[in-house]
Each structure stands twice: as C-alpha cells, then as structure tokens.
Amino acid sequence: MSFPWAKNYEPQQPLMKWLDEKLPLPRLVYNAIGAGYPVPRNLNYFWNFGVLAGVALVIQIVTGIVLAMHYAANAGVAFNSVEHIMRDVNAGWFIRYAHMNGASMFFIVVYLHIFRGLYYGSYKAPREMVWLLGVVIFLLMMATAFMGYVLPWGQMSFWGAQVITGFFSAIPVVGDPIRVWLLGGFAPDNAALNRFFSLHYLLPFVIAGVIILHIWALHIPGSSNPTGIEVKDEQDTVPFHPYYTAKDGFGVGVFLLIFVALTFFSPNLLGHPDNYIQANPLSTPAHIVPEWYFWPFYAILRAFTFNFLWIDAKLWGVIAMFAAIALLFFLPWLDSSPVKSSNYRPLYRIFFWILMADIVLLAVCGMKPAEQPWVIFSQIGAAYYFAHFLIILPIVSRIERPLPMPNSITEAVLAKHADTSSAATA
Amino acid sequence: MASETDTTAGIEDGVRRRDFINIAAVSFAGVGAAAVVLPLVNQMNPSADVLALSSTEIDISAIQSGQAIKTSWRKQPVFVRNLTPVEIAEAKKVPLGDLRDPQTIDERTKPGKENWLITLGVCTHLGCVPLGAAEGENRGDFGGYFCPCHGSHYDTAARIRKGPAPKNLVVPPYEFNSDTVVTIG
Numbered sequence: 163m164s165f166p167w168a169k170n171y172e173p174q175q176p177l178m179k180w181l182d183e184k185l186p187l188p189r190l191v192y193n194a195i196g197a198g199y200p201v202p203r204n205l206n207y208f209w210n211f212g213v214l215a216g217v218a219l220v221i222q223i224v225t226g227i228v229l230a231m232h233y234a235a236n237a238g239v240a241f242n243s244v245e246h247i248m249r250d251v252n253a254g255w256f257i258r259y260a261h262m263n264g265a266s267m268f269f270i271v272v273y274l275h276i277f278r279g280l281y282y283g284s285y286k287a288p289r290e291m292v293w294l295l296g297v298v299i300f301l302l303m304m305a306t307a308f309m310g311y312v313l314p315w316g317q318m319s320f321w322g323a324q325v326i327t328g329f330f331s332a333i334p335v336v337g338d339p340i341r342v343w344l345l346g347g348f349a350p351d352n353a354a355l356n357r358f359f360s361l362h363y364l365l366p367f368v369i370a371g372v373i374i375l376h377i378w379a380l381h382i383p384g385s386s387n388p389t390g391i392e393v394k395d396e397q398d399t400v401p402f403h404p405y406y407t408a409k410d411g412f413g414v415g416v417f418l419l420i421f422v423a424l425t426f427f428s429p430n431l432l433g434h435p436d437n438y439i440q441a442n443p444l445s446t447p448a449h450i451v452p453e454w455y456f457w458p459f460y461a462i463l464r465a466f467t468f469n470f471l472w473i474d475a476k477l478w479g480v481i482a483m484f485a486a487i488a489l490l491f492f493l494p495w496l497d498s499s500p501v502k503s504s505n506y507r508p509l510y511r512i513f514f515w516i517l518m519a520d521i522v523l524l525a526v527c528g529m530k531p532a533e534q535p536w537v538i539f540s541q542i543g544a545a546y547y548f549a550h551f552l553i554i555l556p557i558v559s560r561i562e563r564p565l566p567m568p569n570s571i572t573e574a575v576l577a578k579h580a581d582t583s584s585a586a587t588a
Numbered sequence: 589m590a591s592e593t594d595t596t597a598g599i600e601d602g603v604r605r606r607d608f609i610n611i612a613a614v615s616f617a618g619v620g621a622a623a624v625v626l627p628l629v630n631q632m633n634p635s636a637d638v639l640a641l642s643s644t645e646i647d648i649s650a651i652q653s654g655q656a657i658k659t660s661w662r663k664q665p666v667f668v669r670n671l672t673p674v675e676i677a678e679a680k681k682v683p684l685g686d687l688r689d690p691q692t693i694d695e696r697t698k699p700g701k702e703n704w705l706i707t708l709g710v711c712t713h714l715g716c717v718p719l720g721a722a723e724g725e726n727r728g729d730f731g732g733y734f735c736p737c738h739g740s741h742y743d744t745a746a747r748i749r750k751g752p753a754p755k756n757l758v759v760p761p762y763e764f765n766s767d768t769v770v771t772i773g
C-alpha cells in the first residue's frame with residue numbers, strides 16, 4: 163500500500179527504537195497520518211471534513227461518557243436525571259449542551275463529507291470500498307443519534323421511539339412481533355429505554371471500528387483530489403505531516419468556533435421545546451418532528467399517502483425511506499463515467515446542484531406538518547431523489563462529453579498558479 | 589507409519605474419517621452457538637412483569653352519550669366512546685366497498701351495546717395517539733379521530749378513511765362485567 167516514495171519511519175531515540183521492535187504503533191501513526199503518508203498536493207478545504215467527523219466522534223464519546231456518570235436509564239427517573247445534570251451537576255449544563263449540539267455538528271460535517279464525495283466522484287473505483295464503509299458509518303450514526311435522543315425521556319423522545327419502532331410494524335405478518343421484541347413491551351417503556359441506553363453506549367465504539375476500516379481502505383489507493391486525476395509521481399504529492407496536519411488544524415479551529423458559538427449562545431436552536439416536557443404515553447405532541455438531520459428521510463417516509471400496486475401506503479413509506487439510503491450502496495455502479503470530478507463534468511455538475519436543492523426541499527417538507535402543499539412537495543421531491551440516482555445519473559454518465567482534462571495533478575496546479583499570477587501582474 | 593496410512597481408513601464406504609470428524613465438530617459447535625443465541629434473542633421479548641399488566645377494569649358509568657374517555661391498557665392508550673345515535677347511523681351508511689379495512693360497526697362493538705366503541709388509541713400508521721377523545725379536539729374529516737402525526741382520518745366507528753394508516757383502530761379483547769364495568773384484556 164501507499165506510494166513507493168513514501169518516507170520510511172526511522173526512530174532516532176533508543177526508546178522509540180525499542181518500542182518499534184516490540185509494538186510498531188508509532189510506525190502505524192507515522193504511515194497513516196504522519197510524514198509517511200503522501201497525499202495529493204492540491205486538496206481543498208472540502209477534504210477537511212473527514213478529520214472533522216473524527217473530531218466530532220471523539221467529542222461525543224468524551225461528553226457521552228461523562229453524561230453517563232450522572233444519567234439514570236429508568237423511565238421513572240430518566241427525565242429528572244437529565245434535569246439534575248442541567249441544574250445540579252457541576253458544569254453539567256455545559257456537558258449536556260456540548261453532547262446535544264455535538265450530535266448536530268457531527269451530522270453537519272458528515273453531510274458535507276458525503277456531498278464532497280458526490281461532487282468530486284470519490285465513490286468511484288478504486289475507492290468503492292471506502293464509500294461503502296462510509297454509508298455503513300452513516301447508518302450506524304443515525305441509529306446512535308436516534309437512540310440517544312430517546313434517553314432524556316421527553317415528549318419527543320418518547321414519540322420518536324414510538325414512531326420509529328412503528329416502521330417495523332409495516333413489515334407484513336412478522337412486523338408486530340418484531341416491534342414488540344425491539345421494545346420489550348407494547349409501547350416504549352423502561353425495557354426500551356434501558357436497551358437503547360446500552361446500545362447508545364456501544365454503537366459509537368462500533369463506529370470507531372468501522373472508521374478504522376474506512377481509513378485502511380482509503381490508504382490503499384490514497385486520497386482522491388479536486389481534479390479526480392490519480393497520483394502519477396512524487397511531485398503530485400506532499401507528506402500528510404506537516405502539510406495537511408496544518409490545514410486540518412486550521413479547519414478544526416473553525417469547526418470549534420462554530421461549535422462553541424452554537425453551544426453557548428443558542429444551545430436549543432436545533433432542538434424542540436416539547437422535549438423539555440416529560441414523556442406522556444397518553445398524549446402525542448401536536449407536531450412531532452424528528453431532529454433536523456432526519457428531515458429529508460422523514461419527508462420521503464410521509465410522501466406515500468396512497469396504496470399503490472398491492473403494497474399499502476405505510477409499507478411503501480418505510481421501504482422508500484430505507485431505500486433512499488440503501489441506494490447509496492449502489493452509487494459506484496450507477497455512475498459509469500470514468501471522470502470523477504464534477505469540475506470536468508458540465509452536465510453532471512448541473513444535476514448535482516439540482517439534487518442538493520431537492521434535498522433541501524425534502525428537508526423543509528420533513529420539518530413541516532403533513533398538510534398541503536408540503537405533502538405534494540415531498541412527493542415531487544422524493545420522486546426526483548430516486549430519479550436522480552436511478553435514471554438521470556446512468557444516462558448522464560453515458561451521454562456527457564467531459565471537458566478537457568490536465569495530464570496530471572501537477573499540471574493542473576501549475577496551470578492554475580500561472581492563471582492567478584498573471585492575473586496578479588495584470 | 590500409522591498416521592500416513594490411516595487417513596485412507598474407512599474410505600471403502602465413501603466417507604473419510606477426517607471429513608466426518610470435521611463436519612461433526614463444526615455442526616456440534618453450530619448447534620451450541622444456536623443454543624446460546626436463543627436466550628440472547630429471547631431476552632428482548634416483553635418480560636413477565638410487562639405481560640402481567642394484561643388486564644384493566646374500567647367504570648364507564650360517567651361517560652355521557654357523545655363523550656369519550658382515554659384510559660390505558662398494557663401501557664397503551666385506550667379510547668372508550670359512547671356513540672350518539674347519529675354517529676352510529678353515519679357509520680352504518682358507509683358502503684363497505686368504500687373502506688380500506690372493511691368492517692361493519694357491529695363487528696367492532698358488542699351485540700346490544702353498539703353505542704360503546706372501545707378501541708386502542710394507537711394510530712395504525714406509526715403509533716401516535718389520535719386526537720378526538722377529549723372535548724374540543726380535532727376529530728378529522730369523518731367525525732371520529734384524527735391523527736396529527738401524518739394526517740390519518742378515522743370515522744365514527746374508528747375506521748381508517750383517509751391518510752397513510754392501513755388499518756382501523758384496533759378493538760382490544762374486552763368483556764362487559766355489568767352495564768357499567770368493562771374488563772379489557
């Protein structure tokens with residue numbers, strides 16, 4: 163793996179030499195994120211988001227473990243234990259708000275990371291496995307965030323659990339037994355809360371494991387870059403350290419600024435006031451809405467209001483919602499164009515931006531109550547989402563004439579540099 | 589010497605001893621693993637104390653005609669509604685062919701007690717509590733219950749008429765102990 167010109171780890175101090183012989187951990191780090199990992203020289207800031215997602219995961223794990231020291235997973239006291247964290251525990255409010263908003267920040271950076279992949283064609287050969295593992299991480303994150311949101315046992319927690327486990331009851335015949343099995347009861351209650359806490363604690367570590375596989379798979383071909391042209395020789399790359407440790411460090415600074423601004427100035431901006439009311443199994447809030455990061459998928463779920471073929475509306479909604487994500491697993495094979503970067507794909511680039519607009523439309527529909535005109539908008543939005551991947555993309559990748567491409571990363575960089583320097587002198 | 593020649597022992601009947609041992613050992617381990625998975629999966633099912641909440645007695649004497657109450661059974665909301673004659677007539681008027689989940693009001697109530705409509709207050713879509721049991725709540729386009737979560741409308745017999753829910757509100761098993769007391773479950 164890696165390129166032949168990658169620098170070799172040569173420990174200087176006797177202690178490091180000794181360690182390297184017994185357990186080559188520093189060598190692993192050196193080759194993964196140190197000077198031993200050559201990276202294309204032209205990465206832009208969109209390549210920061212992988213590292214930022216890693217930072218977000220660490221923040222969730224640290225704040226989460228601290229919260230778990232004060233939280234009680236029992237339906238009778240869970241809500242009060244979260245209030246106890248907010249009012250009585252030293253700096254408890256800070257830790258909880260950091261965990262709450264940390265989850266949102268995690269999704270923001272992961273969505274940007276995914277959109278980067280869509281724009282620059284990072285999912286294509288030879289990086290299909292990197293993409294597939296990424297989709298697995300995304301699914302695990304959604305499961306983790308959903309179960310975490312149930313823990314404070316507010317109204318949204320409870321009704322979110324009721325509705326989301328209700329998806330499973332759409333499965334013919336075995337649906338209801340599966341739902342009861344998942345909940346350990348006929349409605350969300352103590353049994354469900356406890357198992358969700360157990361899994362909410364476990365899954366982030368599973369995510370950490372899949373991230374290791376994701377990076378392992380990435381380091382075989384190495385990172386892609388904004389031109390989408392593969393690395394040809396040494397002058398196309400720079401060592402990860404210090405070049406990208408510095409660039410990522412800057413990105414982490416910006417990320418943390420936004421994160422603390424959100425946490426300190428409007429910690430409840432992205433939340434719902436209803437979740438500060440204790441769970442009441444006998445009354446559903448007037449508008450139950452999931453967290454913002456689920457809105458587009460929620461809109462797809464609700465887009466099916468009619469029975470169609472021999473399948474009822476409820477099952478269609480659930481199938482469509484899961485299919486919207488499962489579709490991403492097939493993306494590397496739906497797009498047959500050998501050109502990766504949208505910079506050289508005039509047609510695909512237009513449809514990429516239409517897809518982004520469509521996802522925003524779906525998000526707005528998911529936030530609104532299930533009334534007209536939002537129902538019809540979510541139907542149009544959902545239909546377009548599937549059409550993009552299943553119809554438009556395969557056709558575009560066949561008929562499109564890509565723009566002329568530079569021969570190498572270095573040529574692209576030098577051409578750009580020549581442009582800007584001549585512009586500067588002019 | 590023994591080990592070299594012994595590998596062919598028993599080959600006459602077409603089964604090599606090593607293959608047999610291999611398959612037997614792996615199958616045995618497989619059965620063992622399955623036996624361990626069983627309790628691990630089954631522990632997720634409702635526990636004895638959850639199942640023990642399986643019957644509830646309610647007094648319906650205070651419910652006037654046209655009113656409804658909300659109570660709970662197995663931690664799920666239950667609606668008990670005292671239908672007015674107009675509501676019953678309305679439910680009877682609907683041709684069964686118009687219904688997504690065809691059922692008559694007689695199938696959904698007890699003989700001689702057809703004004704008592706007892707259903708779970710759990711929307712058959714994704715499980716929200718529909719509105720309409722309490723005074724002044726939105727009862728939807730068909731005068732029964734309305735689920736605000738994704739817009740399901742139920743009629744006066746709590747049958748699904750519009751929206752994404754596939755089934756009528758579920759009628760739980762129940763008995764009249766007397767004219768004023770009902771046991772659910």
Ligand code: HEM
Nearest residue numbers: 222223226227229230233258265307310311313314363366
């Ligand atoms: C993938 C990483 C994680 C995500 C996306 C995540 C997400 C969430 C979310 C959205 C909440 C609800 C916040 C609220 O409304 O109060 C929550 C609560 C909670 N999480 Fe996490 N979490 C993660 C990792 C962890 C870890 C590793 C732990 C360690 C035990 C943990 C422990 C808790 C606890 C105890 C609560 C309940 C307290 C509260 O509601 O603030 N989380 N989590």
Ligand code: FES
Nearest residue numbers: 711713714735738
């Ligand atoms: S839960 Fe009632 S309409 Fe979806």
